[in-house]
Amino acid sequence: MDLNIEDITKTVIKFCSQGADARMKFVLERLVTHIHDFARETRLTTDEWRAGLDWLEACGRICTENRKELITVSDIFGLSTLVDEINYPKPPGATQGSILGPFHTTEAEEKANGDSISHDPNGEPLFVLCTVKDTKGNPIPGAQVHVWEADSNGEYDIEKLSHSGPDGRGIFHSDDQGEFYFDAITPVPYPILCDGPVGVFFKLSGRHEYRPAHVHFMFEKEGFDNLIT
Amino acid sequence: MDLNIEDITKTVIKFCSQGADARMKFVLERLVTHIHDFARETRLTTDEWRAGLDWLEACGRICTENRKELITVSDIFGLSTLVDEINYPKPPGATQGSILGPFHTTEAEEKANGDSISHDPNGEPLFVLCTVKDTKGNPIPGAQVHVWEADSNGEYDIEKLSHSGPDGRGIFHSDDQGEFYFDAITPVPYPILCDGPVGVFFKLSGRHEYRPAHVHFMFEKEGFDNLIT
Structure with a gap:
């Protein structure tokens, strides 16, 4: 399916709320919209995207019972x-x-x-x-x-x-x-x-x-x- | 300092861009704004916030060289x-x-x-x-x-x-x-x-x-x- 920068958001929202309850649907709709708007507004580069994901991964990996x-x-x-x-x-x-x-x-x-x-x-x-x-x-x-x-x-x-x-x-x-x-x-x-x-x-x-x-x-x-x- | 739901965003943006370069400042300003708008628009509950952070932590902890x-x-x-x-x-x-x-x-x-x-x-x-x-x-x-x-x-x-x-x-x-x-x-x-x-x-x-x-x-x-x- 061909998706462009603008119409991808509503497609993902549809995928993300196939069986969710009303609250989950609403939260996901807002979450996906804000994540996409953030990427569009900043013209997020591939390097920044990758660095951000690596950073989030590192945040999770360093966690222990006593370090959150x-x-x-x-x-x-x-x-x-x-x-x-x-x-x-x-x-x-x-x-x-x-x-x-x-x-x-x-x-x-x-x-x-x-x-x-x-x-x-x-x-x-x-x-x-x-x-x-x-x-x-x-x-x-x-x-x-x-x-x-x-x-x-x-x-x-x-x-x-x-x-x-x-x-x-x-x-x-x-x-x-x-x-x-x-x-x-x-x-x-x-x-x-x-x-x-x-x-x-x-x-x-x-x-x-x-x-x-x-x-x-x-x-x-x-x-x-x-x-x- | 007393902060309310509306004015906290500009305070955090100020804290987050004390020494950053112009690009980093802009990306952080947009990131903080979208994270806060998401929480405000959804009236994110404390339980949802905690579940989301636990989920992100789990995403990082399960990562290996071959599992991203x-x-x-x-x-x-x-x-x-x-x-x-x-x-x-x-x-x-x-x-x-x-x-x-x-x-x-x-x-x-x-x-x-x-x-x-x-x-x-x-x-x-x-x-x-x-x-x-x-x-x-x-x-x-x-x-x-x-x-x-x-x-x-x-x-x-x-x-x-x-x-x-x-x-x-x-x-x-x-x-x-x-x-x-x-x-x-x-x-x-x-x-x-x-x-x-x-x-x-x-x-x-x-x-x-x-x-x-x-x-x-x-x-x-x-x-x-x-x-x-």
């Missing part, structure tokens, strides 16, 4: 934040959410308020006291809060070869005043892992390689939306 | 054909090009006209005679032609565990009349490898799993564009 390169790619392209904003729009007065990022794990231990989350002897001690409130300012008791941070070198526990259990992590609950508190270390800027495809992208695009210092929080409370904040 | 899943993805989304059409537009009267596909290799041997390319005793014998002509109908002698086909089970040599050298392949040259000819087997429809992410996609989208029977040709001749046809 494609999540990082989604983060640096702003897609993670956008999807979070689309799915969990914040009401006025609420703290802006941020993305989960690649360093949250499910292995953090339950901690009591006042406990320490860090075993790093070189970190600068930091006492963290937070209050969980609704948008009217009322304290929310019993909220579950996941907390995680890097060590004093900017490394998360799961990035270390010697990783054998959670460090710099904990799960807390807000008390009757909506408060939770713990000992930690002062966070430092941490590098985005640049020994793989993301590093190649950073070099090509001239982006900086460091993220600002973070202590991450993720809140859950029955009756409230499961916000990642 | 992302090329197949590009093929089934029509991107390979589109990029070929953009970069090598065909003049009126020329044979429409098709995509290189994942089964071309560099290990094919030079053959003389009349040689056989297949070692498959079960295939139906086929004699192939072709003429290479310019768009005015004049024969083109001395064109190099890569030829490849699957065996009588629809399997290409590099797909086989027992693969130890080229089979179903050859490199020919057109003679003074522009002709080249060889013994082959009648091609049969061949399956797209569906034991990986592409198979998952085919199930979800309801696409058929077979490609029509092919003998592939790739032409090269000095003084002509390097057309994949």
Whole structure:
């Protein structure tokens, strides 16, 4: 079948939605249209196309249980934040959410308020006291809060070869005043892992390689939306 | 920084083009815009976003030297054909090009006209005679032609565990009349490898799993564009 630059899109959309449900059909129609529009608008060269596919392949190949390169790619392209904003729009007065990022794990231990989350002897001690409130300012008791941070070198526990259990992590609950508190270390800027495809992208695009210092929080409370904040 | 669904795109574009050259800046600007527009238009859910990234990761992880899943993805989304059409537009009267596909290799041997390319005793014998002509109908002698086909089970040599050298392949040259000819087997429809992410996609989208029977040709001749046809 002879196809030209313009009519190929509707042909592919037809092929891609022979048995899909309505949602899948719609998502594929939009996906194919945007991929094709991108190639047409940029007059994508054969070399660029090949380099892009090789780069995507490398992103997948470097992934492990503890290294999610494609999540990082989604983060640096702003897609993670956008999807979070689309799915969990914040009401006025609420703290802006941020993305989960690649360093949250499910292995953090339950901690009591006042406990320490860090075993790093070189970190600068930091006492963290937070209050969980609704948008009217009322304290929310019993909220579950996941907390995680890097060590004093900017490394998360799961990035270390010697990783054998959670460090710099904990799960807390807000008390009757909506408060939770713990000992930690002062966070430092941490590098985005640049020994793989993301590093190649950073070099090509001239982006900086460091993220600002973070202590991450993720809140859950029955009756409230499961916000990642 | 507070970002909303609309203004995040220009922020990410700014981040992504700090040191890039003009071409890279333009390609990234279009790429980020299309990725974000896709997410906004579909109101992409968190589950869909995650499933998409997991799928892309799986595409990369299954790749080997002889299995290029992302090329197949590009093929089934029509991107390979589109990029070929953009970069090598065909003049009126020329044979429409098709995509290189994942089964071309560099290990094919030079053959003389009349040689056989297949070692498959079960295939139906086929004699192939072709003429290479310019768009005015004049024969083109001395064109190099890569030829490849699957065996009588629809399997290409590099797909086989027992693969130890080229089979179903050859490199020919057109003679003074522009002709080249060889013994082959009648091609049969061949399956797209569906034991990986592409198979998952085919199930979800309801696409058929077979490609029509092919003998592939790739032409090269000095003084002509390097057309994949």
